[in-house]
Every structure is written in C-alpha cells, then in structure tokens.
Amino acid sequence: MVLPDHALINTIIAGKKLIYKPVVNPIMLFQKSLVSIEDVSTEDIEEIFRISDNMVKALEAHKNPHIMDSYVMATLFFEPSTRTRLSFESAMLRLGGSVLSVSDVSSSSVAKGETLADTVRMAEAYSDIIVIRHPLEGAARLATQFTGKPIINAGDGSGQHPTQTLLDLFTIWKEFHSIDGLTISMVGDLKYGRTVHSLIMALSRYDVTINLVSPPSLRVPEHFLAKIPRGKKVKITENLDDVIESSDVLYVTRIQKERFADKNEYLGLIGSYSVDERVVEKMKKSAIIMHPLPRVDEIKPEVDFTSNARYFKQASYGVPVRMALVSMIMGVA
Ligand code: CP
Numbered sequence: 001m002v003l004p005d006h007a008l009i010n011t012i013i014a015g016k017k018l019i020y021k022p023v024v025n026p027i028m029l030f031q032k033s034l035v036s037i038e039d040v041s042t043e044d045i046e047e048i049f050r051i052s053d054n055m056v057k058a059l060e061a062h063k064n065p066h067i068m069d070s071y072v073m074a075t076l077f078f079e080p081s082t083r084t085r086l087s088f089e090s091a092m093l094r095l096g097g098s099v100l101s102v103s104d105v106s107s108s109s110v111a112k113g114e115t116l117a118d119t120v121r122m123a124e125a126y127s128d129i130i131v132i133r134h135p136l137e138g139a140a141r142l143a144t145q146f147t148g149k150p151i152i153n154a155g156d157g158s159g160q161h162p163t164q165t166l167l168d169l170f171t172i173w174k175e176f177h178s179i180d181g182l183t184i185s186m187v188g189d190l191k192y193g194r195t196v197h198s199l200i201m202a203l204s205r206y207d208v209t210i211n212l213v214s215p216p217s218l219r220v221p222e223h224f225l226a227k228i229p230r231g232k233k234v235k236i237t238e239n240l241d242d243v244i245e246s247s248d249v250l251y252v253t254r255i256q257k258e259r260f261a262d263k264n265e266y267l268g269l270i271g272s273y274s275v276d277e278r279v280v281e282k283m284k285k286s287a288i289i290m291h292p293l294p295r296v297d298e299i300k301p302e303v304d305f306t307s308n309a310r311y312f313k314q315a316s317y318g319v320p321v322r323m324a325l326v327s328m329i330m331g332v333a
Pocket residue numbers: 080081082083084085155161164292293294
C-alpha cells in the first residue's frame with residue numbers, strides 16, 4: 001500500500017499561506033469507500049468541515065489548490081443528476097485532477113447489457129476513485145465488492161446519499177457554528193428521500209431535536225428510524241404547523257416521483273407541503289430553510305428572496321465539501 005504523503009498542502013490565498021494540516025488522524029479516510037454516512041466517524045466529519053472551510057476560502061480567492069494533478073475520478077451516473085455529478089466533477093477539476101464520466105446510461109455499454117460488476121471493474125482500470133449513482137438501494141455497497149479502489153455513493157435508490165449529508169451538515173455548521181442544541185425539522189417524502197435517511201443517521205450523533213413531518217404513507221422507514229438512539233428527542237407528525245415555530249432548520253424535500261410504482265399514489269401526494277411566505281412568517285428570524293434540490297413545488301419561488309432561504313448556498317457547498325472529501329480519501333489532505 002502506498003501511504004499518503006502527509007506533507008502540508010499550502011495554498012496561497014491573497015498572499016498568505018493557508019496550511020491544510022490534519023489535526024485528528026490524517027489517514028482516517030485514506031483509500032476508504034463512503035457508502036453509508038456510518039462509514040465516517042464524528043471526528044472524520046469535524047475534519048471534513050475544517051478542510052472544507054479551507055476549500056471555501058481557496059475558492060473565494062480563486063486559488064484552486066492543485067493537489068490532485070496525477071489522479072483521475074470516474075463518475076458513473078445511472079440516474080439523472082445536476083448537483084451531485086457537476087459538483088464532484090468541479091471539485092476534482094479544481095483540485096487539478098481529471099474526470100471520466102458516464103452521465104447517460106444509454107451511451108455506455110450498460111445499454112448492451114454489461115453488468116454493474118464489469119462496469120466497475122473497467123472504471124477501476126481507468127481511474128483512482130469511483131463515484132456512483134444508481135437507482136437500486138445497495139448498488140454502491142455491491143460495487144465495493146468488485147474493486148479495491150474507493151467507491152463513493154452518490155445516491156443509491158431510496159437508500160442513502162452520504163455526501164449530500166456532509167454538505168448539509170457543513171451548511172448547518174457554517175450557519176450556527178455548532179450542530180448541538182438545534183431543532184431540525186425534515187419535511188416531505190421521508191420514505192423515499194435518501195438525503196433524509198443519511199441525515200437522520202448523522203444527526204443522531206448530535207444533541208439535537210429531530211422533527212419528522214410527512215404524510216402517513218411517506219414516513220421514515222422503520223429500519224432508518226431504528227438507527228436513532230433511544231432517548232433522542234424525535235417528533236413524528238403530519239402537520240408542519242406543529243414544528244414550524246420551534247425549528248432552527250427546516251429541511252424540505254421533494255416527493256420522489258420516480259420511486260412510486262403507482263402513479264396515482266404520487267398524484268395524490270403532490271402539494272402535501274408548500275413552503276410559502278406565510279410559512280416563513282411563522283419561523284424564527286434566525287431559522288434557515290434547506291432543500292437538497294431539485295425542488296418542484298414544495299418551496300415557492302417567493303421564498304428564494306427571504307433571509308431564511310439557504311438551499312442555493314447549501315448546493316454551492318457541494319464543491320468545497322467534495323474537494324475536502326476526495327482529497328482526504330486520496331491521501332493528499
Ligand atoms: N441533491 C442532489 O442529489 O441533486 P442532484 O439529483 O441534482 O444530484
């Protein structure tokens with residue numbers, strides 16, 4: 001195994017040197033796959049925050065840290081994506097690395113019947129790190145069986161989306177300087193919404209109150225609820241009004257149309273929640289509204305112009321957080 005070079009990575013920002021200096025355990029994520037948010041420790045998350053913050057400063061100063069020049073990332077997207085694929089690719093390019101992408105299954109040999117196993121074996125041959133999105137829950141975990149290279153789960157069906165959770169946590173941390181003590185309310189499709197599943201597991205490590213707001217048919221599946229430790233403050237309700245005034249974070253999600261076997265069931269759930277200016281007026285002044293995006297109609301465009309809206313800022317953090325994660329996994333941060 002080639003051990004990472006722990007030499008300090010210096011980035012010149014506005015004439016000053018920022019030093020990326022690991023403080024916890026510099027090799028903790030080295031060559032590791034990230035399939036579930038449970039694959040990272042709370043210490044890993046703190047380190048990701050610290051390095052992401054440095055990446056934010058580097059990006060703001062238009063100083064890309066070229067620390068991945070000799071690395072190639074493969075992005076295999078078997079489902080549509082705007083934010084996740086583009087921000088992973090932007091992250092890699094800003095780190096000085098290169099990207100190979102399958103963004104349309106019909107243009108790859110999957111369309112000829114090639115298996116996931118063989119596709120992953122080929123990505124392994126051509127790259128150093130593989131980012132995969134797939135419609136089937138468990139696909140990313142399965143992919144780890146066919147390669148020794150790190151696999152990053154960019155969303156597996158209704159399973160998890162751990163890198164979204166890292167940027168969600170980073171957004172909250174940037175806003176409140178802490179995660180402990182907050183009341184976080186997740187609203188919408190909590191059954192099929194993979195971002196919510198990963199976020200619930202991550203938040204369970206912190207001293208937070210979690211509110212879960214959904215129609216009865218879209219509640220968080222039992223196996224994800226079971227991950228919340230006993231004694232954690234959790235409220236399950238259908239009514240947004242039950243939680244709106246106490247929330248520090250309102251995490252809104254889209255009804256996941258593509259997961260419904262019965263189109264009529266989906267049609268009956270459209271518009272279950274609609275965050276508009278009347279909802280915003282009931283919120284704390286300091287509260288923020290987040291959404292993993294894309295949104296359909298669950299947050300009205302008028303909300304974009306309120307001081308509470310953070311979903312575009314949140315999406316923008318996809319680049320620095322993924323820069324931090326990829327460089328840590330490759331052992332250059
Ligand atoms: N948040 C997210 O996963 O967005 P995309 O589907 O556009 O990647």
